[in-house]
Amino acid sequence: MKKIVFLSIAIAALSSCTFKEITPARSYEIQNSKVISIAKIADYSADLTVKIEGSSKGVLSKVKTLDYYKDQAIVNACMTAKCDFLINPTFNITVNGGSATIIVTGYGAKYTTIRDVTAADSMHIKLNGGGVIVPHGSPFSFPKKQR
Secondary structure, rough: OOHHHHHHHHHHHHHHHOOOOOOOOOOOOOOOEEEEOOOOEEEEEEEEEEEEEEEEEOOOOOOHHHHHHHHHHHHHHHHHHHHOOOEEEEEEEEOOEEEEEEEEEEEEEEEEEEOOOOOOHHHHHHHHOOOOOOOOOOOOOOOOOOO
């Protein structure tokens, strides 16, 4: 009787264990795309007379680095001021042991419109180090695909 119980326990234990082979994720090289997208310009408004402030603090780790807490301080400032982004953000960083406190100040700005690039815009983009941008509808724009 003991042999039957032991044998049934051994069979149950061996049959309940399953082994799953874990294979590494597949990766592929990114190919240069032939997709052409139309460049857009975002206009914004800002009040450069009022500075806004946001803060963030926490314990530093491999995941939550100073950059993480800087981003959190920016998000806090933008949510408080109800703006989209900060112009000229300045950080006051205090690290004490393993914890960090970050205070950011800057000028709040809101996006007003997003529009197509015009010929006048393309000159400014080239001067500021942007790539070659062809305004939509210019004589040098890419021909429309015929169907």
